[in-house]
Amino acid sequence: MVRFQGVAMRYASGPEILHDISFNLEAGSYHFLTGASGAGKTSLLRLMYLANRATRGTVKVFGHDIGNTSRRALPALRRRIGVVFQEFRLLDHLSTRDNVALSLRIAGVKEDVIRAHVAELLSWVGLGDKLDSTPSTLSDGEKQRVAIARAVIGRPSLLIADEPTGSVDEAQGVRILRLFEELNRIGTTVVVATHDQRLLSKFNHRVLRLENGTLRIDGPAS
Amino acid sequence: MAARRYDLPFSEDGSGRFLPWMIALMVYLAALASVAALAAREVVEQWNAGLEGSATVEIAPSPDDATTEERVAQVLEIVRAARGVESAEAVPAGDINRLLAPWLGTEIGGLPLPRLVDVKFRSGQAVDLRALSGALTRVSGARLDDHSLWRERLRTLGRTVQVAAIIIVELIAIAAGATVVFATRSGLAVHRELIELMHLIGSRDSYIARQFQNHAMSLALRGGLLGIALAAVTLGVIAIISRPIGDALVPGVSIGAATLAALAALPLIAAGIATLTARVTVLRTLRQMP
Structure with missing residues (x-):
């Protein structure tokens, strides 16, 4: 599903953020990515969700060597990846419904199909009564659930979440990670970045641990 | 006109706010230049016909x-x-x-x-x-x-007026295009983060370009309609003022159906230029993004 081999990354002419990263994520797996603030978690995720290209090494996603993949081919690959961003990155001028519908609209799905799917998914994340609310009227927990709904509406093969529990309390954090487990059970490969070790210990998944830009792979956290 | 839904918050940024006014001014000038050229050509033709x-x-x-x-x-x-x-x-x-x-x-x-x-x-x-x-x-x-000397001079005058009008209209079109490029680039800079987000959730460049081009088309059409309306008012006022002295100095000038259609098409032409320019600008800029 995702294979990194000897990957290094730097932004423009800045210092190298990631050094010699190698790992392999099997399809249908559930991984945590952890590390201290500034360890390079977001940079590693950006490589995985195809926001950046590696400076060195090979990144393969869905079997495609991203270094040799044309820009034109990236949108189709990105549509197979759902991303929950750290700061939600919702579009403030759009309603909850339109935020979630965005990735389907981009993919050219018909409006009647979009309408049905969006309503169903927002009910699933407990926001069935907030379809027409705008993000500015939602709590952080609700925004997070909208961001999750947007990430999974296209039934991605790979779900990447960057600190999805960062702005919610522990109980809600656990609920979000259980939600990801549900998706994992139906075949979605899940990668969740978190620095919350207490939360990690409640789950039994493999952990990718980043320290100063280098990676260590641990077995299940508990 | 029903409000169009855009994924990008164009209504919240000022990058395109001046565009309708600029397009209105340009369509206004283009309409006046076209009518002036047409009037000059018709007068010259009537004079020429009188001599021929x-x-x-x-x-x-x-x-x-x-x-x-x-x-x-x-x-x-x-x-x-x-x-x-x-x-x-x-x-x-x-x-x-x-x-x-x-x-x-x-x-x-x-x-x-x-x-x-x-x-x-x-x-x-x-x-x-x-x-x-x-x-x-x-x-x-x-x-x-x-009368061959006069006829030749009139032909030259007619050609010169026509060429001058074409150059003026072309310059106006170039200025309109440049204005759209500027507004589109500003919009791209303002919405850079959202554009990155749209890319990351699978948007093709053409989808984002369509957002910008539809927005530019809508603004240009609004400006174009305003410009042509102002031009119509101006021409009406000129016609009323010049009626008492009209035929004494120059033969009467009439605007035919074809010319009226061409003038009415000016807002559409402006919208077309804006649409195409915005699309090309966005696609060229996005090509440089990861």
Whole structure:
């Protein structure tokens, strides 16, 4: 599903953020990515969700060597990846419904199909009564659930979440990670970045641990 | 017009706020330039038509009126006998006096004025002007003026006005395009983060370009309609003001259905330019993104 081999990354002419990263994520797996603030978690995720290209090494996603993949081919690959961003990155001028519908609209799905799917998914994340609310009227927990709904509406093969529990309390954090487990059970490969070790210990998944830009792979956290 | 839903918050940024006004101004100027060129061309054509198919024979005055009248009669005889001539009439001396009155006054009876013979040719029939001119040399002081010098000057004037109008309209189109490029680039900079987000959730460049081009089209259409409405008002006012003096100076100018359609199409042309320019600008800029 995702294979990194000897990957290094730097932004423009800045210092190298990631050094010699190698790992392999099997399809249908559930991984945590952890590390201290500034360890390079977001940079590693950006490589995985195809926001950046590696400076060195090979990144393969869905079997495609991203270094040799044309820009034109990236949108189709990105549509197979759902991303929950750290700061939600919702579009403030759009309603909850339109935020979630965005990735389907981009993919050219018909409006009647979009309408049905969006309503169903927002009910699933407990926001069935907030379809027409705008993000500015939602709590952080609700925004997070909208961001999750947007990430999974296209039934991605790979779900990447960057600190999805960062702005919610522990109980809600656990609920979000259980939600990801549900998706994992139906075949979605899940990668969740978190620095919350207490939360990690409640789950039994493999952990990718980043320290100063280098990676260590641990077995299940508990 | 129903509000269009955009994924990007165009209504919240000021990058395109001035665009309708700029387009309105440009469509207004383009409409006025087009009408001015059209009017000039029509006037020139009417003048030219007045000169075409006719000639004037000028007979220099002599001290003796009887001799002059005799020469006028000779000229009429020669001209009427020529091939291709439909009619030849001596312009009455009274008419010549009346024509010159605004410049020379009414007391010009004693002045030695030339006599004129107005010649009309049959349309579609070739006239040997050189032969006619040669035949007229038999009459002392008679000279044929076939208006070719004036016609050539009018043709040049007509062409110049047309070329000038085309250049003006082209410059306006270039300025409109540049304005759209500037507004689109500002919009791209303002919405850079959201554009990255759209890319990351699988958007193709063409989807994002469509957002910008539809927005630019809508703004340009609004501006274009305002511009053409202002131009219509301006032209209406000019027509009303110039009515009392119109035909005294220039022949009447009418705007035909084809011209009206072309003018009405100006907002659509502006919208087309804006759409295409925005699309190309966005696609070129996005190509540089990861």
